[in-house]
Amino acid sequence: MISEAERIKIGTSVLPKVGTDIKRDGDKFREEYARRKSGESFRVWKSKFNFINDRLGGYVSSNVYTVYGKSGRGKSVITLEEALEAACQGANVLIWAMEMGWFEVLVRIYVSLSARQGITTANMNGINLAAGFDSTELRYGKLSEEFEEAFATFVDSLNEFIPGNITVRGVDDDDFSNRSLKALESDILQTKADVVVVDPFYYLDYEKNTSKTTGGDAANTSMKLRRLAGRTKTVIFAITQADEGSEDKDDDGNRELKLPERNDVKKTSALLEDAYLLIGVDTDGEQGRGIIGLNKGRDGGEGLVGEIVYIPQVGIVREMETGMAAAAQFRGF
Template sequence: MRNVIGELLLSKVINENDVAALNRHGISREMFPVASERDAYDFIIHYSRTNEGNAPSFATVIDNVPEFDYIPNTEDSFTYLSKELKKKKFQVEQANFINNKLSDLWNEADKANDPEGFANDIIKAFEEMKHSNRISGKAGHLLEHAGDWYLEEFYKRKEGKSIRFWKSHFEGLNDIIGGGYQESNMITWYGRSGRGKSTITLMEGLEAAYQGANVLFWVLEMPKYEFASRALSFISAKEKLKNSVIDGVDYLAGFSVYDLTKASFKTVDEEQSFVDFVMKLNTVLEGSITIRAIDDEDFIDRSVRALERDIVESEADVVIVDPAYYMDYEKNT
């Protein structure tokens, strides 16, 4: 059966003298699969630009593009015809990719022993096709119709079903930023080396885990044992598991990072206390903490796409990348 969607859409432009409809619905030349349709599109656009935005008559189009099949009856809406045209183009691109490009990608990945890269290439290709053939309704939301869409989100937030806020470890910061960090925001800490950025972000991540967040740490300049030692020291301090006497004053403290790094305690009882604490960690945190560190053998890809995959796999609510400048940035992403 011959596909007439392209002919119907261009015929409707002619019948209703509405060339602007092509732009309103995101219709471009390459979306038409047949050469005669592309030629008709070119002629209509050229005619419109030289005739005050008007469309040519059907007779003028046929006279200039004899191969084009004009359709007098065009009752379907521009929205429907545009969606159908984009669907057809999407299907053609998918078939072309599967029939002509998929095997080449597979062969390249097979030679490189890179199945993950093969999967990433497929996902990227289909995302690009999906974006270029985006099918959507009217763009944007009218503020005067806020009763239709704004209040729905308002009550979701009121009931805690939408955006969440994660309180900072530092009470003074909570006051400054309005009660905590808002979900979906990106926060950047910056400062000179040695000023405590990693310590602050670690404490903030642990605090979120205490509140029930699934926290993903991308640790890009520290082995996982050293990072975990810092984290365990902070958690043990928060749990008030140990006392420390400094200048005659008794302070609540955690296990020493120095002792954990050396894997050496002053007494057997202290070591056993630490082991018991580690074995019961799953009862301490309401949320979870996933660590991806530089000494993980499978931590090779440090791109934005790899981070996105880890976020999905860990079901992360909060993500901390330390430091972000060690990520592998793809061009224009």
């Protein structure tokens, strides 16, 4: 009797609609199209590096972008540059810096932003480049009196210079003990973040390993981070490390720059699969240069590599000029 009653109940109930019907839901599609056209449904934040914009158009909300490289090779610097670029476009940026103190992160931010304003100049191979405050002087309170005054003026002008906002969670913040995805979501909602930096991914409080497999806790966390990006409609940059490997030097003794391979993603391979785009980084501050490459993208771009000028001590992290723009730099020399 009970089973028969359940059968009748199921047969006569009005079941909820499943999915989207391509024939009947045309209005639904057109409404979403209109929202996207007006920028209400999703946002695209332009990269600081034009070669990425030219190929991919920028960073699309609701996606995770994985940035990786060997230890000390500039992955945090490059990711921060992309986050600051978004803030300059009006994005609210949230930075979870889980291995750097808040003061160090702000030093990097101020140096980079002041370079965008050309507070100072730096000479590279006879070429004067717009630069920012010296990070070492700023970090240790060694700015000259003149530059201290310039720095105060610069900080006071940030509201006019940056239409967005930047919120930093540093490893030494007293209230930053909970590093779970639930806490991250709470911070995203509170700051109304559009762009999020998780640095590094493997310092998150991992989700429970429900699969009972090796590395399942990291894989489960990666999957839920991807869902979090979709649910909050944010761009999330997840930074992770690449395996160390052999290094080659040229005839002058300079280390040859080399992008990590896809299978060099360390800590969890799930980040490789869950990421919308995999971004490899290798830089050398001694040479003043670096390379950025796309190793996997859902919309293509794999194999794309760009060379950059890399002098982060004074905020110079920018794409190499080519063609007429490059020739213009040499006029007068």
